Amino acid sequence: MTKADPSAMLYLAYQTQADLMAPLRRMAEQVLPGLHHAAGHNPLLRGMAAATEMLARAGLSHGRPPYGITNVTVGNRDVAVTEEPAHVTPFGTLLHFKKDIATEQPRVLVVAPLSGHFATLLRDTVATLLPDHDVFITDWHNARDIPLSAGRFGFEDYVDHLIEFLTVIGPGGHIVAVCQPCVQALTAVSVMAEQGHKAQPRSMTLMAGPIDTRINPTKVNDLAMENPIDWFESRLISVVPPGLPGVGRRVYPGFVQLTAFMSMNMDRHVKAHVELFQHLWQGDFEQAAKTKDFYDEYFAVLDLTAEFYLETVQWVFQEHRLAKGELTYRGKPVNPGLIKRTSLLTVEGERDDICAIGQTMAAHDLCTGLRPYRKRHHMQAGVGHYGVFSGKRWNNQIYPILRNTILASE
Template sequence: MLYQAYQTQSDLMSPFRLLAQGSSAALWLGKTEGTWLRKLSASMEVFSRLRVTHSRPAYGISSVRVGERELAVTEETVLTMPFGTLLRFKKEEAPDRPHQPAVLLVAPLSGHFATLLRETARTLLQDHDVYITDWHNARDVSLRHGGFSLDDYITYMIRFTEAVGPGSHMVAVCQPCVAALAATAVMAEDDNPAQPRSLTLMAGPVDCRVNPTEVNRLATSKPIEWFEKNLINHVPLPHAGFMRRVYPGFIQLSAFMAMNPERHKQSFRNIYDHLEHGRTEEAQVIQEFYEEYLAVNDLPAEFYLETVAKVFQTYDLPRGELTWNGRKVNPAAIRHTALMTVEGERDDICAVGQTVAAQDLCSNVRPYLKTHHVQTGVGHYGVFSGRRWNQQIYPKVRDMIHSTMG
């Protein structure tokens, strides 16, 4: 019922937002700063931007600088499965371009699209052949494709890694760190030739018993039955996934925004002020952020509930109880994959200590193949985006990957 009510409200408001968007542009043109028409235009623009969308934004990576050359980048679909696509950012061929190792960038399936990692991907592209897990919106996946559980997520990781091919490297950001470690362990135990040469886990909840955050406490404050009863909804018409059980992205977004409501209110006030005074470039920076932030995808109910239960409530992986298709996941089976863990000093979503726990779980990885880095002065998103990611964290990740290419 909640999803149906949300869909009805969204459908009713859509024509008004489109009208406001068109009127804003018409009113702003040629109007001088401070006029009531300029103010009305700014108000309509803010109103049109206050909307949740459900389609993946564009990655917008059209080129990358490699050495002294600017190379064109195109998106190439490598493997498509019902709940996700393996996407490659293919660089144009250049005769003097050195060989670059393949990297699978594992994006979270946590309410936003994989485009949240576009800056991470763009930076990696300088020195690597980059692939990304482009997760689909569950509300667009027909019921005929069945469910999608944590087991399926790990299976997708294995399939995608095999599609990239032997000798590749895996970089997992935030939520998928548990699945990435599990997939690597399964592949190592099976002596799979495609097992990654290196695994980088960034700000991920490997062991949430360590320094629990408010997010962790929220997950343990209610039994899993409460989450299922209160947060799981059926997809309404007219979507392809009609009647699929999902954790709606708009609920996740509401929870995120409720954590810092004043900051978001101020951001939209700033958009208004910038537009009123003609500072369109400053307004555009904030608008681009919210175009991404307000684009949400629905999570399959099975995957969401199992993640909450096994990762955040019962801590199956660090306790040695995590299974994949009924088989125990054994991180100690990993021997030849180099391991790097990265944490942010001010991370209030995945605190310091939760990701580095993977180092102890991978007890048979030689010490010289293990690296840990805590980045001072950054929160959760600063681990994989922004100035410190580009200037301080990325060089360490790059050097670790390139040192294990042989």
């Protein structure tokens, strides 16, 4: 890393600013309880307390938020849930949400996106699955915390992890992939089918994933096609600065992706924070808590390794390798047509502006070896991208279909 390296300077500038702000934010956090206590009905002090809290929150987090799932109702009793690492690599943990019950339940691997946020983005998905299933999740690590000595992590390494995690879970499991990793999940199951792997899953659910982004392209898809891969590498890839465990690693920083996401709806985010200040000033802490919970998750950012990000953009969104039958894994062609034992469910949202209708359903055309009774597609009316795996319609309309798919495959 040198002063002449613009990519290195980008991350260094960000981290320097964050480090300079940290003492001020800590000071605000320390005085906040006293301000709240003294404010009472005094509008001036309440305004000062609200401003102080906004200052304390003025920054990003680079650590995983808690899942916060401590118990779940199984049948008619309340059961404790504990998080236990079932398998750990430098790049991710196979996290088991263990329940203290004697009944054996279908084992499910939830495959979380590796796209700038932590796997906790799927806590609602996990919470809904837990009463009826033995749930594991791909808890990806932040690339800025992974030493260079751990090596690279690209598209094929992601697939390696899915195969390895399914192997640890054991024969008879199920896989549920959400958004971006639907391509890697379909690749992993295809490879396992070709190998006759004992742990190939009994069912595969692909939810709002970019199997073929040539179908109904969205703004996200258009952006990927507008520029060559060199443009993404030169403008979006940076280097982890000194002082962090991953120093020297090339990454797509989470703060860069967050900036891009926010710029698409900046007015909405500004309005949300103005309203948050007003709620705090007016003492409407219940409403303020809802906004804070959302942004605590939204502002917890995760860096991706440069090789994974660039290979995903190029292979999935630009060259459509899997959809066109041109994807290889460790030098061998990937053929979803070899999948014969794994039932397929695809789910899409009517209003999804990230992964449009038809892009996930394309998996059915690729899985030519599956008989019709092993395939099902569901288009959920009235939901956008996040509504496919969280919220009321996920709980009440989508999940029952997924649960039945798993039960029918047992």
